[in-house]
Amino acid sequence: MKEKLIYNFFSDDDFLRISNKITEAEKSTSGEIRVSLRENPPFFKRKKGIRKLAEEEFYRLNMHSTRDKTGILLYLLLGQRKFYILADEGINAKVPQSTWDSFRDEIQNEFRNGHFTKGILFGIEQVGKILSEHFPIKQDDTNELSNKIIVS
Numbered sequence: 001m002k003e004k005l006i007y008n009f010f011s012d013d014d015f016l017r018i019s020n021k022i023t024e025a026e027k028s029t030s031g032e033i034r035v036s037l038r039e040n041p042p043f044f045k046r047k048k049g050i051r052k053l054a055e056e057e058f059y060r061l062n063m064h065s066t067r068d069k070t071g072i073l074l075y076l077l078l079g080q081r082k083f084y085i086l087a088d089e090g091i092n093a094k095v096p097q098s099t100w101d102s103f104r105d106e107i108q109n110e111f112r113n114g115h116f117t118k119g120i121l122f123g124i125e126q127v128g129k130i131l132s133e134h135f136p137i138k139q140d141d142t143n144e145l146s147n148k149i150i151v152s
Contacts, residue, residue, distance in 0.1 A: 025128025040079035
């Protein structure tokens with residue numbers, strides 16, 4: 001059986017560290033952070049750009065269904081070494097895409113140096129800081145989306 005590409009980049013311990021970092025970041029915000037790692041897009045979607053693929057994943061995960069439209073997706077295509085941060089409309093109304101693009105660039109620098117887990121942990125931390133500034137935790141807040149990493 002062929003070993004999954006994903007295990008060249010991450011261990012099960014890394015997945016746990018990433019999930020725990022999401023849980024920690026969400027303690028100070030009503031925002032919802034998800035991480036989706038994909039080896040490659042399905043064959044019939046290979047011509048689509050990274051943003052379009054991230055949008056499809058965002059909707060597939062029902063991230064658009066959060067109460068205040070405060071979901072944010074960190075989407076990584078390992079086989080193509082591409083990465084995108086996609087925020088919902090509630091976040092986009094207050095935080096420009098250029099903020100996420102700046103974090104994306106810093107995360108990609110970590111990836112270039114072979115620090116995949118460190119890059120994602122840094123990204124979650126930065127996203128969490130921005131979300132807690134603009135979308136602090138509410139008294140009646142509930143965790144609307146799983147903090148588990150999506151691996152496909």
